[in-house]
Amino acid sequence: MERVSAVRSFGGQQLRFKHASAVLRCDMHFSLYLPPQAATGSVPLLTWLSGLTCTDENFVQKACAQRAAAEQGVAILAPDTSPRGEGVADDPEGSWDLGLGAGFYVNATEAPWSEHYHMYDYVLEELPALVAEQHSVDLERQSIFGHSMGGHGALSIALRNPERFRSVSAFAPICAPLQCPWGEKAFSAYLGMDRELWASHDSCELIRRATSHLPMLVDQGAEDSFFEEQLKTPLLAAACQESAYPANIRMQEGYDHSYFFIASFMDEHVAFHAGHCAP
Numbered sequence: 446m447e448r449v450s451a452v453r454s455f456g457g458q459q460l461r462f463k464h465a466s467a468v469l470r471c472d473m474h475f476s477l478y479l480p481p482q483a484a485t486g487s488v489p490l491l492t493w494l495s496g497l498t499c500t501d502e503n504f505v506q507k508a509c510a511q512r513a514a515a516e517q518g519v520a521i522l523a524p525d526t527s528p529r530g531e532g533v534a535d536d537p538e539g540s541w542d543l544g545l546g547a548g549f550y551v552n553a554t555e556a557p558w559s560e561h562y563h564m565y566d567y568v569l570e571e572l573p574a575l576v577a578e579q580h581s582v583d584l585e586r587q588s589i590f591g592h593s594m595g596g597h598g599a600l601s602i603a604l605r606n607p608e609r610f611r612s613v614s615a616f617a618p619i620c621a622p623l624q625c626p627w628g629e630k631a632f633s634a635y636l637g638m639d640r641e642l643w644a645s646h647d648s649c650e651l652i653r654r655a656t657s658h659l660p661m662l663v664d665q666g667a668e669d670s671f672f673e674e675q676l677k678t679p680l681l682a683a684a685c686q687e688s689a690y691p692a693n694i695r696m697q698e699g700y701d702h703s704y705f706f707i708a709s710f711m712d713e714h715v716a717f718h719a720g721h722c723a724p
């Protein structure tokens with residue numbers, strides 16, 4: 446693992462690394478914020494999953510999360526959104542919602558994607574373990590959050606693995622990939638036509654199947670241009686209500702899909718997770 450950059454921030458360090466991922470079979474970059482508390486003891490690990498077209502750097506530069514992470518004493522790990530590099534398949538039509546920058550946090554089963562697109566195993570297994578080998582983060586105190594495609598990733602990964610995480614939150618998540626164009630396009634490419642396999646990565650379905658509950662917070666901007674066609678927060682709210690899953694789902698008046706929205710509620714999300722990651 447090679448350290449690409451290290452910058453002081455709110456008494457801690459904003460770090461960026463490059464490494465050879467065994468799971469993705471390519472070189473990857475990721476970012477890690479270590480709060481000042483990490484210098485003297487182990488701290489909880491929050492994983493942030495970004496949305497379509499992002500790398501790890503969008504979050505680092507635009508989410509304004511470092512101050513809250515320093516105050517709350519939590520590390521934040523930001524992976525990239527897909528495998529990268531020469532030889533990694535991309536959408537032949539060059540669209541931004543499939544292929545590079547659009548891994549959807551699943552393990553692809555279909556060629557050509559199945560060669561590298563294993564973002565589910567990468568963010569759940571390989572990357573946290575790698576970070577914990579070299580930094581003082583506590584894998585017994587993990588939470589996960591994300592935005593849009595990364596909101597889908599955070600919710601679905603946490604719902605599939607409730608024993609791994611203390612809490613989950615999302616900004617403008619793709620709530621029901623089985624029922625929106627982004628999800629249908631990505632899942633049919635990566636997972637083929639087995640809709641039962643799709644359902645095992647659909648947060649609304651996973652809510653209905655849940656046998657235990659994680660603390661869950663979701664914020665959705667009311668002026669988000671993707672809200673009705675792609676994100677479908679009301680379906681998540683309905684699934685939670687039907688299944689008596691206790692989630693806090695909030696519509697935020699006037700906010701759009703951007704990092705201006707994310708930054709506005711970032712402190713609350715970090716505090717929410719830190720509260721559930723107490724020793």
Ligand SMILES: N[C@@H](CCC(=O)N[C@@H](CS)C(=O)NCC(=O)O)C(=O)O
Binds near residue numbers: 496507541592
């Ligand atoms: N490229 C798309 C927008 C894609 C988009 O909004 N991506 C979101 C995640 S779904 C994002 O975080 N973009 C990066 C950024 O704002 O820094 C467009 O032109 O409409």
